[in-house]
Amino acid sequence: MLVFVLRRLISLVVVLFAITVLTFLIFFATPGVDPTRSLAGRNPTPETVAAVRHQFGLDRSKPAQYVLMMRRLFVSRDLVSYGNQALKVVPAITAAAPVTFSLVIGAAIIWVVMSILTGLLAVVWKGSIWDPLLMILALIGISMPVFWLGEVANLITQDRLHDTFLFSWVPPLGYVRLTEDPWQWFLHLIIPWICLSVLYIGFYARVLRANLLDVANEDFVRTARAKGLSERRVLTRHMLRTSMITFVSLFGLDFAVLVGGGALLTEVVFGLPGVGLLTYRSLVALDLPVIMATVIYGAFFITIANALVDIVYARLDPRIRPA
Amino acid sequence: MAEFAYEPEPAGAVVLAPGETAREIAGKSPWRLAGRRFMRNRVALAALVLFVLIVVVTFAAPLYAKHVAHADPFANNLNGTTVVDGKRIEVLQQGGGPLKLGETPIGPTWHSNFFLGADNQGRDVAARVLYGGRASLLIGIGSALLACLAALLLALVAGFFGGPVDVILSRLMDLIWAFPIFLLAISLATVLLTAPDGLQWGPVRVDPSSLWVPTLIIALVYVPYVYRPVRGQVLSVREKEYVEAAIAQGASNLRLMFSEILPNVLTTVIVMLPLMIATTILTESALSFLSIGVQPPKASWGTIIDDGQNLLYSRPWVAIAPGIMIVLTVLSLNVLGDGVRDALDPRAKLRIKG
Numbered sequence: 159m160l161v162f163v164l165r166r167l168i169s170l171v172v173v174l175f176a177i178t179v180l181t182f183l184i185f186f187a188t189p190g191v192d193p194t195r196s197l198a199g200r201n202p203t204p205e206t207v208a209a210v211r212h213q214f215g216l217d218r219s220k221p222a223q224y225v226l227m228m229r230r231l232f233v234s235r236d237l238v239s240y241g242n243q244a245l246k247v248v249p250a251i252t253a254a255a256p257v258t259f260s261l262v263i264g265a266a267i268i269w270v271v272m273s274i275l276t277g278l279l280a281v282v283w284k285g286s287i288w289d290p291l292l293m294i295l296a297l298i299g300i301s302m303p304v305f306w307l308g309e310v311a312n313l314i315t316q317d318r319l320h321d322t323f324l325f326s327w328v329p330p331l332g333y334v335r336l337t338e339d340p341w342q343w344f345l346h347l348i349i350p351w352i353c354l355s356v357l358y359i360g361f362y363a364r365v366l367r368a369n370l371l372d373v374a375n376e377d378f379v380r381t382a383r384a385k386g387l388s389e390r391r392v393l394t395r396h397m398l399r400t401s402m403i404t405f406v407s408l409f410g411l412d413f414a415v416l417v418g419g420g421a422l423l424t425e426v427v428f429g430l431p432g433v434g435l436l437t438y439r440s441l442v443a444l445d446l447p448v449i450m451a452t453v454i455y456g457a458f459f460i461t462i463a464n465a466l467v468d469i470v471y472a473r474l475d476p477r478i479r480p481a
Numbered sequence: 482m483a484e485f486a487y488e489p490e491p492a493g494a495v496v497l498a499p500g501e502t503a504r505e506i507a508g509k510s511p512w513r514l515a516g517r518r519f520m521r522n523r524v525a526l527a528a529l530v531l532f533v534l535i536v537v538v539t540f541a542a543p544l545y546a547k548h549v550a551h552a553d554p555f556a557n558n559l560n561g562t563t564v565v566d567g568k569r570i571e572v573l574q575q576g577g578g579p580l581k582l583g584e585t586p587i588g589p590t591w592h593s594n595f596f597l598g599a600d601n602q603g604r605d606v607a608a609r610v611l612y613g614g615r616a617s618l619l620i621g622i623g624s625a626l627l628a629c630l631a632a633l634l635l636a637l638v639a640g641f642f643g644g645p646v647d648v649i650l651s652r653l654m655d656l657i658w659a660f661p662i663f664l665l666a667i668s669l670a671t672v673l674l675t676a677p678d679g680l681q682w683g684p685v686r687v688d689p690s691s692l693w694v695p696t697l698i699i700a701l702v703y704v705p706y707v708y709r710p711v712r713g714q715v716l717s718v719r720e721k722e723y724v725e726a727a728i729a730q731g732a733s734n735l736r737l738m739f740s741e742i743l744p745n746v747l748t749t750v751i752v753m754l755p756l757m758i759a760t761t762i763l764t765e766s767a768l769s770f771l772s773i774g775v776q777p778p779k780a781s782w783g784t785i786i787d788d789g790q791n792l793l794y795s796r797p798w799v800a801i802a803p804g805i806m807i808v809l810t811v812l813s814l815n816v817l818g819d820g821v822r823d824a825l826d827p828r829a830k831l832r833i834k835g
Contacts, residue, residue: 176656181668188672301811303763305770306786306804309793313801317794419664423767441667441773444675453664461659 162472170465177457182224185450214240231451240445247451250436257333258432261354261424262416264347269355269362270409276359277366278393284371293367299360308353308427315349331429350428354421358412362405369401376400407467414463418456511748518824525820531813535806539614546608549593554612555778558603563587563594572603589798597798600788609780610802616781618810620696621762627700629750629757632707636746637738640715651712654705662702666764669698670773690776695768699761707753714746748825755818759811766807782807
């Protein structure tokens with residue numbers, strides 16, 4: 159086990175290093191790209207450009223630039239934005255992260271509960287009209303672009319039906335901190351949570367239904383029925399439990415991807431100042447250091463989360479530990 | 482934001498689809514069998530018809546713009562007029578919104594001119610949605626095909642030669658895989674937009690506003706998703722007796738790769754293709770919505786939704802219509818993908834997510 163953990167950690171470090179190099183190369187070594195363009199103002203003189211390049215260390219060799227950039231990102235944590243030099247990148251990300259977490263955790267709770275319900279009901283109702291109906295709904299759910307769904311939700315809840323009793327409670331777009339006013343925090347996030355979770359409800363319900371139907375033919379299910387267990391007990395205690403293995407491993411990955419930047423579109427549409435919105439704002443301004451930092455943050459989060467999932471899995475199931 | 486995984490059946494296994502008897506499939510080639518199974522699947526056929534219809538309608542966009550809408554969907558039309566109920570009115574009306582401030586484009590007329598109304602620059606939204614669909618479909622289909630082709634070639638080379646070639650290619654793919662797809666696409670798209678004079682690789686020059694830029698970016702980020710399952714398939718097919726037989730007959734490496742192994746891993750790619758297109762169309766729309774995909778004056782469904790954001794409460798159809806087109810297209814591709822999988826590979830576990 160210790161050997162496995164060590165190995166996994168070593169490969170983690172190698173991958174993290176490779177990610178920083180690749181991201182750096184994309185942003186600062188793509189041929190034809192000039193990061194100073196947005197810095198030096200409009201129609202800059204060659205002297206201004208040279209001064210700006212020197213200030214940001216862009217006149218040095220690529221490896222020196224890489225080391226400088228990473229030192230300012232990880233060690234001294236004083237990497238500043240190109241657009242707004244008062245904006246320090248690392249504190250901006252740590253300030254935005256709780257918003258993203260609030261959004262993703264709430265959506266995750268909704269999607270887990272709803273997709274298990276939908277998947278179970280589809281299996282219980284197999285053979286009736288409800289099973290295909292639920293699965294069509296699930297398919298529509300996975301076919302909708304989340305930003306469009308969010309805009310339609312805004313149209314309905316902020317404008318068209320805002321003055322009716324249905325949606326008069328919906329607060330304006332934006333975010334209120336949990337520590338500031340928990341109730342307003344909750345109200346501001348309900349619609350974004352629902353919109354973000356729709357895709358995952360559809361997807362997980364389909365996966366769960368397929369898995370449940372797979373295990374329905376297994377011997378242990380027949381045995382459980384033969385022992386005289388109630389159909390409900392067979393479904394929840396035997397079939398569902400086995401089917402949850404895929405579900406849980408998928409969940410780990412998706413959760414990490416969303417926290418690592420996948421919730422960007424939802425944050426943009428609902429004006430939630432999380433890491434995604436930070437990325438979006440710097441993307442509109444072509445502010446390369448901020449985008450680079452948020453991409454590295456996202457990739458790091460996902461890679462580390464994957465490694466943790468692997469280690470927990472190996473702890474739970476010794477068969478996974480490779481020799 | 483989009484993920485995709487496919488666990489193919491071990492190649493060569495004969496599988497009966499539900500409701501099929503061994504007698505029915507005896508003596509039929511795998512492709513004929515698949516065609517037969519697909520033709521029996523009414524839902525999948527309906528999805529195919531819907532998808533083809535969308536493609537035909539969007540590719541008829543110039544005809545619509547010229548003969549029905551009588552409008553140029555790309556030229557701005559700030560002072561244009563149109564005829565509604567026999568009266569000639571301005572396309573951009575002063576103070577049309579609830580606040581009676583500024584200019585509001587006319588809403589849907591539900592007639593041939595300005596069927597879905599106009600956008601901020603007085604352009605016909607219906608014609609733009611059709612033109613935009615053409616760009617979205619071109620990028621979606623193009624990038625999915627490119628990703629599948631590149632992944633297929635790389636997987637053939639890696640799986641066939643093994644050793645250091647395999648290690649290098651697979652590590653490279655793992656590295657791309659480690660990135661959040663969406664962030665990787667965003668990084669590449671943003672960086673390419675900062676290149677002032679376009680990109681130059683030797684004699685090849687790509688203009689930053691060309692449709693090739695989003696196509697290539699999206700193709701690149703999805704290569705590992707196809708590469709992984711196909712490489713696994715190549716590894717298992719390589720050990721089959723018929724490959725050994727071909728080696729014994731003195732077949733060259735190229736011949737082994739392309740006429741022995743390739744046909745036997747092709748089903749995996751074909752099963753993934755409709756779902757890849759669905760995924761790439763969604764990715765394209767997201768990038769364009771963030772204004773780093775298709776660049777003006779060109780339009781795609783994503784950019785039109787972005788345009789519609791400013792008009793959301795006054796003229797919601799600008800944003801709603803392209804979204805409905807995306808949902809219909811992606812839905813038809815998802816159903817089609819399920820049908821193709823059931824036809825080619827009835828027992829495989831396939832999952833997709835837009």
